[in-house]
Amino acid sequence: MIIFDTIVVGKGLMGAAAAKYLGAAGQNIAIIGPDEPDDVNKATVFSSHYDQGRVQRIIGRDDLWTRLNLESASVYGQLQNQTGIEFHYGVGCLYVSLHKDDVYLQQLPARAEQFQFPINLFDNGAALQNAFPDFAFPAKAKGNFEASPSGHINPRKLIEAQLAVCKQQQATVINDTVVLVEKKNEMVEVLTETGKKYTAKKVLLCAGAFANFLQLMERRLALRLKSETVLLAKVSEAEAIRLAELPALLYDLKTDELEDIYLIRPLQYPDGNWYLKMGCNLATDTIFSSLEAIQHWFRQGNSDRSLKLMKYALHQLMPAIAVEEYFTKRCIITYTETKTQYIGAIDDAVYIATGGNGYSAMCSDAVGRIAAHVILYDQFPAPYKAEDFTPVWEAKEP
Numbered sequence: 001m002i003i004f005d006t007i008v009v010g011k012g013l014m015g016a017a018a019a020k021y022l023g024a025a026g027q028n029i030a031i032i033g034p035d036e037p038d039d040v041n042k043a044t045v046f047s048s049h050y051d052q053g054r055v056q057r058i059i060g061r062d063d064l065w066t067r068l069n070l071e072s073a074s075v076y077g078q079l080q081n082q083t084g085i086e087f088h089y090g091v092g093c094l095y096v097s098l099h100k101d102d103v104y105l106q107q108l109p110a111r112a113e114q115f116q117f118p119i120n121l122f123d124n125g126a127a128l129q130n131a132f133p134d135f136a137f138p139a140k141a142k143g144n145f146e147a148s149p150s151g152h153i154n155p156r157k158l159i160e161a162q163l164a165v166c167k168q169q170q171a172t173v174i175n176d177t178v179v180l181v182e183k184k185n186e187m188v189e190v191l192t193e194t195g196k197k198y199t200a201k202k203v204l205l206c207a208g209a210f211a212n213f214l215q216l217m218e219r220r221l222a223l224r225l226k227s228e229t230v231l232l233a234k235v236s237e238a239e240a241i242r243l244a245e246l247p248a249l250l251y252d253l254k255t256d257e258l259e260d261i262y263l264i265r266p267l268q269y270p271d272g273n274w275y276l277k278m279g280c281n282l283a284t285d286t287i288f289s290s291l292e293a294i295q296h297w298f299r300q301g302n303s304d305r306s307l308k309l310m311k312y313a314l315h316q317l318m319p320a321i322a323v324e325e326y327f328t329k330r331c332i333i334t335y336t337e338t339k340t341q342y343i344g345a346i347d348d349a350v351y352i353a354t355g356g357n358g359y360s361a362m363c364s365d366a367v368g369r370i371a372a373h374v375i376l377y378d379q380f381p382a383p384y385k386a387e388d389f390t391p392v393w394e395a396k397e398p
């Protein structure tokens with residue numbers, strides 16, 4: 001029987017990164033998770049990475065997120081070279097806010113100086129309009145443009161690259177879903193949906209929104225799982241080429257119906273078509289508390305109910321865009337109580353890394369590195385501290 005040093009549960013953005021760093025340290029690794037399903041009706045769990053684009057920015061809302069983003073982006077070039085898989089596009093990232101006292105913008109100059117990362121501030125809508133004529137912002141808009149390495153990443157390709165390195169390191173990559181994690185004779189046993197058993201000295205749970213489901217842990221993490229609806233606007237190849245330099249956008253606005261828009265220029269999707277992607281928080285978003293409710297959302301949730309509203313928002317923002325067809329897609333966001341990821345040991349052999357808070361594609365490499373370091377050395381890599389990522393548990397039912 002093979003006894004792995006560590007089994008990573010979840011072949012998503014955090015899990016694939018962590019497995020790579022564990023393998024790089026010489027560990028004998030298995031990483032277990034389902035491939036992207038062809039048929040959502042047959043899948044038990046889903047993910048937040050079935051897509052072509054995720055915004056990459058560098059300066060986050062605090063020092064911790066900024067450091068995670070910077071560290072992650074710093075390895076992209078080497079990872080692309082090592083694997084020949086392209087996943088990073090440094091087209092820049094534009095942050096725009098309509099709030100009079102936007103704390104992020106207020107703190108930006110000091111944070112930019114601390115991290116030695118250049119910023120380009122815009123004081124009003126006209127200045128933004130002049131620099132980014134494809135977007136339309138109200139006069140009171142203020143913003144900042146970050147140049148490359150900010151832009152966007154392809155989450156599918158980033159995972160593919162991380163797993164390609166894992167395979168180069170002789171890791172065992174398994175397409176299956178874990179249904180039980182159990183301590184047995186000083187080891188951890190992992191049972192999968194197809195009835196296979198795997199044994200390891202340690203297990204790292206990177207199951208994203210699904211950490212509390214199936215039987216991965218005895219306790220439940222305090223996680224808020226929110227439905228996320230994305231608008232895909234299909235454009236012609238010519239329109240995609242016209243918009244090829246469009247930076248990724250994070251747009252902090254608030255109306256009664258929606259807030260916090262993000263948008264990525266038209267990208268080619270696996271069906272060969274070009275889609276511009278826009279997402280946002282919606283007043284109609286749902287909070288899930290059961291696996292069945294999430295499965296229902298991914299399989300037949302009514303994301304189209306938001307199509308008209310999101311289409312209107314897109315055309316307010318990009319009045320000249322020529323769209324051929326609109327689609328909606330369903331996803332899920334995992335929020336933590338602490339607003340940062342939960343990373344750490346939950347006992348002497350089982351560890352957790354989850355809770356992307358909607359911003360952890362861009363920093364998943366660093367999150368994976370930290371989780372791997374904790375497993376290898378039982379301490380956090382400086383300058384990170386355990387308190388930065390302490391998991392919070394749901395109160396036990398009385």
Ligand SMILES: Cc1cc2nc3c(=O)[nH]c(=O)nc-3n(C[C@H](O)[C@H](O)[C@H](O)COP(=O)(O)OP(=O)(O)OC[C@H]3O[C@@H](n4cnc5c(N)ncnc54)[C@H](O)[C@@H]3O)c2cc1C
Binds near residue numbers: 179228279332359
């Ligand atoms: C629509 C949308 C847009 C987003 N946009 C951005 C963005 O622009 N920029 C950004 O930085 N972030 C963005 N995010 C957030 C980002 O995608 C997440 O923070 C990130 O995917 C979290 O990584 P993860 O590894 O924790 O979870 P995931 O990437 O979801 O991976 C979890 C993996 O675990 C697997 N799994 C679950 N249960 C089990 C089990 N029992 N056994 C085995 N495997 C299991 C799943 O199949 C999945 O592959 C967005 C998210 C959504 C939904």
